[in-house]
Amino acid sequence: MVQTLDASHTAPAAGPHRSDIDIRNVSKSFAVDGGTVQALTDVSLAVRPGEFVSLVGPSGCGKSTLLRLIAGLDVPDSGTVAVDGQKVTKPSLTRGIVFQDHRLLPWLSVEANILLSLNSVAGAAEEKRTRVAELIRLVGLSGFEKALPHQLSGGMSQRAAIARALAPRPRLLLLDEPLGALDSLTRGYLQEELLRLWEHEGIAMVMVTHDVEEAVFLSNRVVVMDPRPGRVRQIFDIAGARPRQRAERAFVEVKQDILDLLHLHRHAA
Amino acid sequence: MSTAPPTSSPSQPALTRCGRLWRGALLPIALIAIWAAISAAGLVNPELFSPPQVVLHTAIEDFASGAVPFALAATLLRALIGSAIGISAGFLVGTLLGLSGIARRIGDPTINSARQIALFAWIPLLSAWFGNGELMKITLIALGAFFPMALAAEAGCRNVPVPYREIGRVLELDRLTTLRRIVLPAATPALLAGLELSLNIAWLGTFGAEYLIGTGYINGMGDGLGAYLAAAREFARMDRVIVGVVSLAVVGLALDRAVVLLSRRALPWSRH
Numbered sequence: 001m002v003q004t005l006d007a008s009h010t011a012p013a014a015g016p017h018r019s020d021i022d023i024r025n026v027s028k029s030f031a032v033d034g035g036t037v038q039a040l041t042d043v044s045l046a047v048r049p050g051e052f053v054s055l056v057g058p059s060g061c062g063k064s065t066l067l068r069l070i071a072g073l074d075v076p077d078s079g080t081v082a083v084d085g086q087k088v089t090k091p092s093l094t095r096g097i098v099f100q101d102h103r104l105l106p107w108l109s110v111e112a113n114i115l116l117s118l119n120s121v122a123g124a125a126e127e128k129r130t131r132v133a134e135l136i137r138l139v140g141l142s143g144f145e146k147a148l149p150h151q152l153s154g155g156m157s158q159r160a161a162i163a164r165a166l167a168p169r170p171r172l173l174l175l176d177e178p179l180g181a182l183d184s185l186t187r188g189y190l191q192e193e194l195l196r197l198w199e200h201e202g203i204a205m206v207m208v209t210h211d212v213e214e215a216v217f218l219s220n221r222v223v224v225m226d227p228r229p230g231r232v233r234q235i236f237d238i239a240g241a242r243p244r245q246r247a248e249r250a251f252v253e254v255k256q257d258i259l260d261l262l263h264l265h266r267h268a269a
Numbered sequence: 270m271s272t273a274p275p276t277s278s279p280s281q282p283a284l285t286r287c288g289r290l291w292r293g294a295l296l297p298i299a300l301i302a303i304w305a306a307i308s309a310a311g312l313v314n315p316e317l318f319s320p321p322q323v324v325l326h327t328a329i330e331d332f333a334s335g336a337v338p339f340a341l342a343a344t345l346l347r348a349l350i351g352s353a354i355g356i357s358a359g360f361l362v363g364t365l366l367g368l369s370g371i372a373r374r375i376g377d378p379t380i381n382s383a384r385q386i387a388l389f390a391w392i393p394l395l396s397a398w399f400g401n402g403e404l405m406k407i408t409l410i411a412l413g414a415f416f417p418m419a420l421a422a423e424a425g426c427r428n429v430p431v432p433y434r435e436i437g438r439v440l441e442l443d444r445l446t447t448l449r450r451i452v453l454p455a456a457t458p459a460l461l462a463g464l465e466l467s468l469n470i471a472w473l474g475t476f477g478a479e480y481l482i483g484t485g486y487i488n489g490m491g492d493g494l495g496a497y498l499a500a501a502r503e504f505a506r507m508d509r510v511i512v513g514v515v516s517l518a519v520v521g522l523a524l525d526r527a528v529v530l531l532s533r534r535a536l537p538w539s540r541h
Contacts, residue, residue: 073435091439103432106538107454116450120441148538164440 005123005131005169019084019094019171019204021047021070026079028065038229039065042079045223045232047204054215054222055208058262062230063208067176070206071097083172093120096165100177102157104149110136110160111145117167135163138197155186159193166201173198175207179214191217195242212262216255217244224261234261319508327508328515336497341516344475344493347403348524351410352471356464358411359418363463366419367426368452384416388474392481406478413474414467421463425456458539461532468528472521 028040040062047053055063068074069081072091081088083095091097104113114135118128136142139159149157158178165173178194179187191214198205198218209215215222222236236258238244244251301321307313308320315323331337366373366380391412399405429452437447453460479495494513501509 071439073438091441093441097439099432101432103436105433105436105451105454107457108450116442117440119446119450120443150538 005118005121005127020049021045021172021204021206022080022082022085023066023070024080024082026066026069026076026081028062028069028074028076040069040076041229041231043230043232044079045235047206050202050204051221052198052205052207052219054219055206055225056210056212056215056222056258056262057225057230057233058227060227060230061225062227063225064176065230066225067097067174067206067208070172071095071174073097093117093168094170095172095174096168096170097174098158098161098165098176098178100180102149102154102161104157104160104164106149109146109148110141110152113149113160114164114167117164121168131167132163135167138166138200139163139193153186154182155190158182158190162194162197166197171203173201173203173205175205177208177210180210187211187214192243194218199242212255212258213246216251216258217246222258224258316505317507319511324508324511327506328512331509331512337494337512337516340492340494340497340513341520344479344495344517345520347406347479347493348410348468348471348475351407351475352414352468354407355411355414355471356418356467359415359420359463359467360422360460362415363419363422364426364448364453367423367456368448373423380416380419384420388413388470389477389481396482401482406475406482409478409482410471410474414471417466417470418460418463421459421466422456425459425463426452428459429455457536458532461528461535465525465528465532468524469521472524476517 023043023045026040026043027038029036029038037060039060043062043066045053045066055066057063065074069076070083070088072088072095075089088095104110105116108116111132114132115128118131121128123131133145136145139162141156141159141163144152144156144160149160152160162178175194179190182190194205195218207215207218212222216238219238222238224233224236225231226233236254238254240248240250246252305321308315308318319327328337362376362380366376388409391409395405395408395412399408433451433455437451442450475493476495476498479491479493480499481495482491494517498510498513501507501513
């Protein structure tokens with residue numbers, strides 16, 4: 001399917017453009033130093049259209065692997081990952097992804113990095129340039145169009161990476177610890193930016209994070225995973241209108257519940 | 270975020286650069302001084318060991334007569350034509366080997382064997398095929414330039430970091446766009462290193478070709494610095510030998526500097 005830049009199908013109220021994810025009985029192992037590591041065992045999870053879901057859990061619980069399976073960068077050993085009822089077999093521009101290491105191409109300017117994501121999208125050059133300019137404004141990088149990635153701060157690089165992922169109008173955005181490498185101030189600020197982008201785009205977002213507060217702040221649901229072998233431990237529904245107040249009692253309680261569950265596991269391990 | 274105003278005065282870097290230049294010149298100046306002293310003391314036969322003032326005089330004379338500039342131009346032109354051919358071919362073959370596993374399995378053993386052959390060991394074979402004229406010299410130079418570039422291009426294209434490759438997959442880039450926008454830029458540092466080595470070997474090869482091939486009695490002396498040196502040796506003109514050697518060194522160094530300068534301009538992103 002060819003992506004287009006047509007804005008009409010991404011109006012937040014519209015229905016069919018917002019993807020759902022259906023993960024069924026997925027297992028995945030990797031060969032490491034002659035042995036095999038079971039990254040995921042029999043994981044099932046459904047993400048509704050327009051939902052914000054976070055995956056949290058200790059290192060080795062397979063949360064990044066799960067994200068890469070949804071992206072189509074890896075394929076499961078068994079089970080299926082389907083987006084909009086279509087089995088995922090390879091990456092697609094309909095599923096944007098942002099990595100922890102921003103992965104901007106160091107030899108391309110901010111503008112050229114974002115434009116590259118429209119290379120395989122149908123549309124006139126002028127239309128694409130307009131879209132890039134729009135994205136640069138949206139993520140607050142105006143004035144840095146011609147900057148090379150090494151001239152940007154960590155936070156700005158990550159904004160550019162988010163713009164690159166959003167430019168082709170994906171129906172789903174996958175975020176692999178996008179704020180993990182940032183200082184806490186920048187991090188808090190970008191969490192609010194992410195929230196704004198999520199509301200603006202109206203698409204489902206799945207985020208891997210180590211930061212429980214970040215997960216509670218942003219998500220409709222927080223999926224807590226267990227390691228060795230990676231599996232889903234418990235799913236928390238997070239109620240409350242956004243933007244959520246971090247000091248509010250309900251916020252603190254659910255955050256504590258999740259932390260307790262994670263620590264419980266650590267002590268048991 | 271970057272733009273803090275420079276705190277050091279602008280003359281600071283120029284000064285240290287000047288200092289570096291002086292330190293680099295120290296040893297050659299000392300050697301010339303020793304050379305002059307030995308010559309002046311009459312310790313050596315001036316026919317075999319020309320004193321500096323004689324060499325300087327010959328240099329001025331041969332530059333003015335056009336002998337050295339003409340030889341230099343001929344050598345440089347030959348080196349550039351030969352290396353342009355060799356580097357282009359090396360780039361194409363190396364990129365193909367770097368991109369395609371099948372091409373690599375077919376091509377790698379041959380290339381790895383062929384590159385073990387010393388450049389001048391090709392001379393008997395090439396002269397049998399191409400004679401002792403210009404075609405032969407250019408072929409030899411091109412061959413010298415070919416291998417470093419081919420190996421560098423292959424390694425550069427193979428060693429593109431996985432995260433960048435994944436960006437190509439995630440953005441659904443076609444093969445040509447991936448090559449142009451991801452593989453070749455990522456390989457640029459390796460390509461420039463290959464370019465430097467290729468030019469280096471081509472320069473050595475050019476001199477060798479001129480000196481060893483262009484001096485046959487059938488073909489006459491040929492032209493270029495190699496021929497100039499061969500003639501100087503033939504007539505036991507050690508002053509000319511030294512002029513030729515120094516000219517070779519200076520042009521070789523200039524070529525190398527040019528590549529380094531090009532590298533800096535081509536890789537603004539890798540300096541940080």
